[in-house]
Amino acid sequence: MSIPGLGQAAPTAAFLAPIPVAPTVVHDLQANSEWRFEVDIGEKIDVKILSGTAEIFGTELAVNHLYTFRGAKSSIYTWHGCRIEVTGVCEEYTAEETPMTQYVNTHFALEKLRDEAERDRREGPRVLVVGPTNSGKTSLVKLLAAYALRMGQQPMVINTDSREGLLSIPGSLTATPFASIIDVEQGWGSSPTSTSTPVPVKLPLCYYYGLGNPEDNTKLYKPIITRLALAATSRLTDDPAIKSTGMIIDTPGVISQGKGGFDLISHIVSEFSVNTILVIGSERLHSEMLRRFSTYRTSTGETITLVKLDKSGGCVDRDDTFMQLTNEATVKEYFFGDTRTTLSPHTQSLGYDEVTVYKIREAHTNSFLPGGVEETDHGLYEKVEPNASMQHCILAVMYASVSDSQDTIRDASVMGFVYVAEVDETKRRLKVLAPMNTRMTDRPMIWGSWPEVAVSLMG
Numbered sequence: 001m002s003i004p005g006l007g008q009a010a011p012t013a014a015f016l017a018p019i020p021v022a023p024t025v026v027h028d029l030q031a032n033s034e035w036r037f038e039v040d041i042g043e044k045i046d047v048k049i050l051s052g053t054a055e056i057f058g059t060e061l062a063v064n065h066l067y068t069f070r071g072a073k074s075s076i077y078t079w080h081g082c083r084i085e086v087t088g089v090c091e092e093y094t095a096e097e098t099p100m101t102q103y104v105n106t107h108f109a110l111e112k113l114r115d116e117a118e119r120d121r122r123e124g125p126r127v128l129v130v131g132p133t134n135s136g137k138t139s140l141v142k143l144l145a146a147y148a149l150r151m152g153q154q155p156m157v158i159n160t161d162s163r164e165g166l167l168s169i170p171g172s173l174t175a176t177p178f179a180s181i182i183d184v185e186q187g188w189g190s191s192p193t194s195t196s197t198p199v200p201v202k203l204p205l206c207y208y209y210g211l212g213n214p215e216d217n218t219k220l221y222k223p224i225i226t227r228l229a230l231a232a233t234s235r236l237t238d239d240p241a242i243k244s245t246g247m248i249i250d251t252p253g254v255i256s257q258g259k260g261g262f263d264l265i266s267h268i269v270s271e272f273s274v275n276t277i278l279v280i281g282s283e284r285l286h287s288e289m290l291r292r293f294s295t296y297r298t299s300t301g302e303t304i305t306l307v308k309l310d311k312s313g314g315c316v317d318r319d320d321t322f323m324q325l326t327n328e329a330t331v332k333e334y335f336f337g338d339t340r341t342t343l344s345p346h347t348q349s350l351g352y353d354e355v356t357v358y359k360i361r362e363a364h365t366n367s368f369l370p371g372g373v374e375e376t377d378h379g380l381y382e383k384v385e386p387n388a389s390m391q392h393c394i395l396a397v398m399y400a401s402v403s404d405s406q407d408t409i410r411d412a413s414v415m416g417f418v419y420v421a422e423v424d425e426t427k428r429r430l431k432v433l434a435p436m437n438t439r440m441t442d443r444p445m446i447w448g449s450w451p452e453v454a455v456s457l458m459g
């Protein structure tokens with residue numbers, strides 16, 4: 001073996017090969033145009049605004065600051081024109097047709113409602129965004145939250161889409177009060193575990209569903225939505241600034257696509273007392289929402305305002321592989337940090353008898369046995385002994401006690417997540433990775449199927 005720098009061997013050709021230099025391009029963007037880009041997972045680009053004004057989904061970019069984007073599909077919009085410098089390889093084009101005027105008008109209509117709410121000391125608008133998969137719901141939620149923040153408001157952003165996490169691991173449903181700028185490089189911002197970033201951390205109220213699709217177990221999804229709504233409403237009531245700004249609720253695309261899903265939309269509408277529904281990119285869904293909600297009254301007697309919005313031509317489909325890799329990157333970041341912050345997770349060895357694990361039951365809801373007899377509900381979770389199939393899985397550690405009922409555990413908020421790094425069936429022990437060295441043996445843990453982590457995080 002030759003130690004680098006001490007060995008006698010001549011440098012190899014690879015060692016001498018020049019390091020490829022990423023190309024740098026300057027784009028001049030006209031007023032009201034959008035530069036759309038896609039960076040592959042594992043690749044990155046650096047972007048600098050040289051002059052003018054520019055924003056990413058509503059968040060203004062600073063001039064001469066270097067922004068780095070990794071594995072992202074996104075866009076930079078300018079109202080008045082700008083010059084940008086891009087270093088790195090990505091797929092890109094500039095578009096002049098965007099629905100931004102519609103979106104900003106929606107924002108100003110919401111601002112009017114917020115001003116009225118502040119004046120009358122009432123709750124601001126509770127806005128629900130629905131639309132098919134990849135129609136730009138999350139991007140619109142981000143944009144409306146960013147514009148509200150720019151006006152000095154404090155929006156509460158609710159994520160009811162377990163397929164993607166919002167400041168948390170996928171599988172969770174969250175309510176996050178935003179009081180400071182959204183971190184455009186990271187999507188939504190720094191997670192509570194990353195402490196030394198320039199953008200202040202946000203603390204979500206976090207509940208765990210643990211499956212990728214709400215329809216996989218509506219008997220679990222619905223009560224968690226109810227619990228999330230209760231927590232969000234009480235947080236809202238406690239803080240006048242959040243109260244008058246109101247909520248913006250993101251939804252999973254799948255619930256906008258059929259009868260079972262529409263029932264879930266109705267459930268979210270009633271639990272969050274939604275009074276504004278933004279329907280994005282679907283005429284059919286808009287007419288369905290009109291049919292369901294045109295005569296509806298919220299718990300406080302308000303009617304629902306329905307607004308139809310265009311889908312941006314920039315929305316891109318994200319295939320399963322892209323989602324899988326993005327989710328794995330989010331999980332990795334939760335434990336190990338990102339390029340800006342390195343975290344040091346702890347490994348703990350736990351005996352089978354020291355842990356209480358509940359596995360989520362799947363796909364038993366709405367199922368009928370032949371002859372129309374409904375299948376018996378055996379409970380939400382199944383108490384299981386650790387086993388080899390737990391390897392590489394994520395477990396949610398709940399703020400509950402091991403002696404609590406399944407309903408109490410379901411309604412508890414999440415204390416944190418652990419990753420099962422190793423299962424030793426002979427010694428009957430688990431090796432788990434946790435962000436902190438907290439005692440976990442007196443907490444119940446929930447084992448779901450989402451997020452799926454196909455690779456070892458320890459490699």
Ligand SMILES: Nc1ncnc2c1ncn2[C@@H]1O[C@H](COP(=O)(O)OP(=O)(O)OP(=O)(O)O)[C@@H](O)[C@H]1O
Pocket residue numbers: 034036037073074075131132133134135136137138139140161251252253254312313314315316317318
């Ligand atoms: N104007 C745009 N330019 C470039 N990319 C965009 C634009 N709008 C949205 N995207 C990208 O398109 C993808 C889908 O958008 P988004 O996540 O907002 O859709 P969604 O409706 O929330 O999806 P889902 O139904 O999966 O939750 C994302 O990667 C997003 O960053």
